Amino acid sequence: MMSNQHKIPQATAKRLPLYYRFLNNLHIQGKSRVSSRELSEAIKVDSATIRRDFSYFGALGKKGYGYNVEYLLGFFRKTLDQDENTPVALIGVGNLGTAFLNYNFTKNNNTKIEMAFDADKQKVGSTIGDVQVHHIDELEDYLDKISVAILTVPVSEAQNITDRLVDAGISGILNFTPARITVPDSIRVHHIDLAVELQSLVYFMKHYPLNDDNDE
Numbered sequence: 001m002m003s004n005q006h007k008i009p010q011a012t013a014k015r016l017p018l019y020y021r022f023l024n025n026l027h028i029q030g031k032s033r034v035s036s037r038e039l040s041e042a043i044k045v046d047s048a049t050i051r052r053d054f055s056y057f058g059a060l061g062k063k064g065y066g067y068n069v070e071y072l073l074g075f076f077r078k079t080l081d082q083d084e085n086t087p088v089a090l091i092g093v094g095n096l097g098t099a100f101l102n103y104n105f106t107k108n109n110n111t112k113i114e115m116a117f118d119a120d121k122q123k124v125g126s127t128i129g130d131v132q133v134h135h136i137d138e139l140e141d142y143l144d145k146i147s148v149a150i151l152t153v154p155v156s157e158a159q160n161i162t163d164r165l166v167d168a169g170i171s172g173i174l175n176f177t178p179a180r181i182t183v184p185d186s187i188r189v190h191h192i193d194l195a196v197e198l199q200s201l202v203y204f205m206k207h208y209p210l211n212d213d214n215d216e
């Protein structure tokens with residue numbers, strides 16, 4: 001995946017897709033350069049952090065010029081494997097899963113939900129967005145090309161489905177269920193929980209109030 005990830009701090013690596021999306025939009029609009037300040041305002045990351053992040057990529061902005069959009073995009077494309085497509089499977093086509101299928105991830109991105117699975121016979125066979133829903137019993141028949149799965153099943157099903165995904169050779173799971181799933185060390189799990197994110201936002205608002213005259 002990220003070939004030179006070992007040289008980039010994890011916090012920086014996590015911001016790469018955000019940078020990539022914004023710079024790609026600038027590129028589409030025909031802009032050839034951007035300042036750390038413009039970037040900062042658009043993606044809400046402070047400009048000192050952006051400058052530090054970009055210095056890891058060998059991109060040193062010039063005063064009064066900013067950064068070369070094309071150079072950065074080239075770097076991000078390589079680092080994020082943007083030229084390679086990562087097919088994704090979604091498991092659990094309920095409220096959350098349906099919303100993800102209807103949302104077009106591929107616009108600025110190389111990840112695409114290629115297939116979906118559910119246990120509900122009424123959903124099996126339907127197409128949502130442009131993704132076909134298969135029966136969960138057929139999971140193992142389809143997974144050979146898939147390395148990433150999004151988990152949006154009920155919490156009670158999470159570990160069972162995870163075990164099947166692992167046995168079928170999955171490498172990464174984006175877990176939206178509240179379950180703390182157990183996987184072998186070689187498999188990466190990222191857990192997304194809106195309640196935790198909201199709590200953290202409220203905590204930061206209270207303890208780290210922002211003023212609007214900080215840097216530059």
Ligand SMILES: NC(=O)c1ccc[n+]([C@@H]2O[C@H](COP(=O)([O-])OP(=O)(O)OC[C@H]3O[C@@H](n4cnc5c(N)ncnc54)[C@H](O)[C@@H]3O)[C@@H](O)[C@H]2O)c1
Pocket residue numbers: 091092093094095096097117118119120136151152153154155157161175176177178192193194195
């Ligand atoms: N991370 C977050 O911020 C967040 C927010 C809301 C919900 N959730 C969690 O996401 C999950 C999905 O929530 P939802 O509101 O979409 O639920 P939902 O009940 O609408 O959808 C669950 C879907 O999973 C399917 N399903 C059930 N058992 C299955 C199995 N064994 N294999 C495949 N599919 C199966 C159901 O048929 C249904 O379509 C829940 O675990 C919920 O707690 C997380």
